[in-house]
Amino acid sequence: xxxxxxxxxxxxxxxxxxxxxxxxxxxxxxxxxxxxxxxxxxxxxxxxxxxxxxxxxxxxxxxxxxxxxxxxxxxxxxxxxxxxxxxxxxxxxxxxxxxxxxxxxxxxxxxxxxxxxxxx
Numbered sequence: 588x589x590x591x592x593x594x595x596x597x598x599x600x601x602x603x604x605x606x607x608x609x610x611x612x613x614x615x616x617x618x619x620x621x622x623x624x625x626x627x628x629x630x631x632x633x634x635x636x637x638x639x640x641x642x643x644x645x646x647x648x649x650x651x652x653x654x655x656x657x658x659x660x661x662x663x664x665x666x667x668x669x670x671x672x673x674x675x676x677x678x679x680x681x682x683x684x685x686x687x688x689x690x691x692x693x694x695x696x697x698x699x700x701x702x703x704x705x706x707x
Contacts, residue, residue, distance in 0.1 A: 623688040636700025664693030
């Protein structure tokens with residue numbers, strides 16, 4: 588079995604990333620887990636979680652059905668964070684690019700919010 592080699596790579600903010608082989612030909616870098624949890628992803632997940640909690644409770648109390656909002660939470664998270672970074676860049680504020688890890692965190696937190704709201 589081939590041993591996976593990993594090395595640290597510096598990105599534009601000076602943070603260390605870990606280089607992980609994705610395919611035979613290409614490599615991708617992952618940020619450390621502490622830098623994947625950002626303020627903008629927390630704000631987006633709370634905002635989307637509140638909206639989905641209200642929707643989930645309303646549908647649960649009126650129809651008894653629990654909607655599965657995982658995909659729409661990921662899409663709304665992407666739209667929210669992409670709009671946020673675009674607006675800040677147009678205002679001349681330098682921001683870090685939006686990452687897949689942030690979108691995953693937004694989806695996970697938003698789904699957890701509405702699941703807790705419905706389940707109690």
